[in-house]
Amino acid sequence: MKIAVTGKGGVGKTTLAAGLIKLFAQRGFQVYAVDADPDVSLGTTLGVPKEALKAQPPLVEMRDLIKERTGAGGGFYVLNPKVDDILDDYSIDIDTIKLLRMGGYKDAGSACYCPENAFLKAVIDSLLLGKLDVVILDFGAGIEHLTRGTARGVDYMLVVTEPTKVSVDTARVIQKLSLEMGVPNVKVVGNKVRSDKEKNFLRNSFTPDELLGILEFNEELWERSMLDDPQGLEEVLVDSVSKLFDGIISEGGGVAGG
Numbered sequence: 001m002k003i004a005v006t007g008k009g010g011v012g013k014t015t016l017a018a019g020l021i022k023l024f025a026q027r028g029f030q031v032y033a034v035d036a037d038p039d040v041s042l043g044t045t046l047g048v049p050k051e052a053l054k055a056q057p058p059l060v061e062m063r064d065l066i067k068e069r070t071g072a073g074g075g076f077y078v079l080n081p082k083v084d085d086i087l088d089d090y091s092i093d094i095d096t097i098k099l100l101r102m103g104g105y106k107d108a109g110s111a112c113y114c115p116e117n118a119f120l121k122a123v124i125d126s127l128l129l130g131k132l133d134v135v136i137l138d139f140g141a142g143i144e145h146l147t148r149g150t151a152r153g154v155d156y157m158l159v160v161t162e163p164t165k166v167s168v169d170t171a172r173v174i175q176k177l178s179l180e181m182g183v184p185n186v187k188v189v190g191n192k193v194r195s196d197k198e199k200n201f202l203r204n205s206f207t208p209d210e211l212l213g214i215l216e217f218n219e220e221l222w223e224r225s226m227l228d229d230p231q232g233l234e235e236v237l238v239d240s241v242s243k244l245f246d247g248i249i250s251e252g253g254g255v256a257g258g
Contacts, residue, residue: 001135002155004146004158007159007161011161033098034127034137035099036102036103036120039140042099053101056091058102059086060116069082069122080122102124142174143177143178148182152183157174157186158187158189160189163199190213191214192215193216212244
């Protein structure tokens with residue numbers, strides 16, 4: 001199962017992605033966790049030690065590797081570089097989780113814009129179109145990493161939104177783009193909901209078929225996320241998204257365990 005999580009900045013998509021990753025791992029799956037958000041905070045949320053994160057920088061910052069694989073230089077570069085070994089050589093192992101820190105796309109005005117983005121897209125292609133059991137991608141606010149081809153490799157695009165008009169409008173845009181690219185299942189997840197009024201706002205903004213679930217604001221999760229060493233965070237993460245996980249498995253018809 002290949003799941004991509006996206007949404008407006010600050011809506012809690014990384015927390016949702018981390019909870020799903022932990023749940024799949026607890027159920028016995030080999031999980032490939034991909035941090036494709038410019039903030040690259042998925043590792044911290046998963047509880048990876050700072051030393052391990054520092055030792056493995058995001059792929060987008062590895063200029064020598066990108067130059068080697070894309071042949072960048074003189075204005076020419078390889079559009080589909082070889083990346084088959086990237087997952088094994090440049091991921092962080094956390095029990096049955098492999099964390100790949102990609103980082104976000106470079107802006108068009110930055111140096112080496114095209115080679116870097118071609119490299120990241122090749123990695124995404126390899127992950128989504130390969131035979132890996134469970135891949136969960138934490139995207140930034142957009143879906144720039146996807147092409148029409150790789151979008152069809154995504155089983156679920158989970159678009160996270162807070163109960164605000166701005167956040168819902170952003171979710172609508174991402175939802176439309178994802179469907180146009182051919183993602184088979186695009187679902188909205190309401191997050192950080194504090195009241196019945198906010199729940200009703202989300203239910204009135206999306207149809208029952210569009211809205212996969214609503215997650216209430218979790219005070220304990222918020223408090224633990226501020227700590228340098230958030231003991232017990234995994235249990236809170238898992239508990240907060242367990243119902244959503246069950247809904248994904250149910251709609252997807254189940255997935256074979258690892």
